[in-house]
Amino acid sequence: MLKGKVAIVTGSTSGIGLGIAKELARLGADLVLNGFGDAGEIETIRSGIEREHGHRVAYDGADMSKSDAVRGLIAATVEKFGRLDILVNNAGIQFTAPVEEFPIAKWNAILEINLSAAFHAIAAALPRMKEQHWGRIVNIASTHGLVASTHKAAYVAAKHGLVGLTKVVGLETAGSGVTCNAVCPGWVRTPLVEKQISDIAAQRGKNQKEAAKELLAEKQPSLDFVSPSQLGGTVAFLCSPAADQITGTTISVDGGWTAQ
Numbered sequence: 001m002l003k004g005k006v007a008i009v010t011g012s013t014s015g016i017g018l019g020i021a022k023e024l025a026r027l028g029a030d031l032v033l034n035g036f037g038d039a040g041e042i043e044t045i046r047s048g049i050e051r052e053h054g055h056r057v058a059y060d061g062a063d064m065s066k067s068d069a070v071r072g073l074i075a076a077t078v079e080k081f082g083r084l085d086i087l088v089n090n091a092g093i094q095f096t097a098p099v100e101e102f103p104i105a106k107w108n109a110i111l112e113i114n115l116s117a118a119f120h121a122i123a124a125a126l127p128r129m130k131e132q133h134w135g136r137i138v139n140i141a142s143t144h145g146l147v148a149s150t151h152k153a154a155y156v157a158a159k160h161g162l163v164g165l166t167k168v169v170g171l172e173t174a175g176s177g178v179t180c181n182a183v184c185p186g187w188v189r190t191p192l193v194e195k196q197i198s199d200i201a202a203q204r205g206k207n208q209k210e211a212a213k214e215l216l217a218e219k220q221p222s223l224d225f226v227s228p229s230q231l232g233g234t235v236a237f238l239c240s241p242a243a244d245q246i247t248g249t250t251i252s253v254d255g256g257w258t259a260q
């Protein structure tokens with residue numbers, strides 16, 4: 001389905017981004033991986049996807065907290081592959097604290113990586129996508145782009161902002177062949193959530209299994225985690241012809257969280 005297309009997935013060395021990258025490669029896209037981590041492990045991931053699917057897979061370690069690096073990632077991809085069709089803005093970080101204690105540096109970092117990076121990447125990618133009369137921009141937001149939780153001021157603000165940005169870009173590109181949508185996952189068991197499970201375990205004297213159950217029970221009625229590969233499937237759907245008229249909106253993949 002995606003043969004000949006070129007996709008960038010930011011923050012794809014781990015978790016959800018890696019699940020999305022693998023699904024896009026499975027469907028035939030050439031890939032640019034991005035994110036932090038051990039150089040050897042990243043190379044194992046990169047070469048593994050390339051071997052399994054037989055497409056070109058590149059890695060670019062651009063830091064999504066730096067506007068020039070984000071725009072540079074787009075430019076380098078177009079330079080290397082000659083085109084850009086799919087942009088998945090996924091890189092993200094979390095930090096939790098009451099608003100009056102929230103460290104300024106953490107607020108700034110979350111806004112930069114979880115929101116501003118998507119703005120810079122979209123701004124840099126759009127001219128090329130419009131020229132090609134086809135493009136798919138998928139922003140990985142969160143249930144926290146639609147509803148709030150305590151102690152997540154920066155994350156909730158950034159994700160609500162990302163949903164707003166999605167709507168504007170959807171409107172500005174309507175009819176151009178480019179679509180822009182946000183995916184809003186509930187709990188996914190990745191390193192980002194593992195830390196929150198450990199915090200619950202430590203605070204309430206539980207083991208990891210009990211703490212994970214409590215985390216789910218508080219928010220996610222299905223009582224099951226969403227998987228990175230299910231989110232890969234959601235992004236693939238948004239890249240399919242069935243989704244040509246879906247733009248400027250959100251798709252929740254949250255086990256019923258935001259239905260409450």
Ligand code: NAD
Pocket residue numbers: 010011012013014015016017034035036037062063064065090091092093113114140141142143184185186187188189190191192193
């Ligand atoms: P993760 O920690 O497993 O992965 C985050 C990725 O972002 C990693 O590849 C990391 O290296 C990369 N990254 C972090 N800072 C970066 C930077 N400055 N520059 C480049 N890359 C950077 O987390 P995840 O759970 O897979 O989260 C991915 C996205 O999904 C995030 O935007 C997160 O907010 C969102 N999300 C996660 C959940 C969940 O339950 N895990 C739920 C909803 C939304």
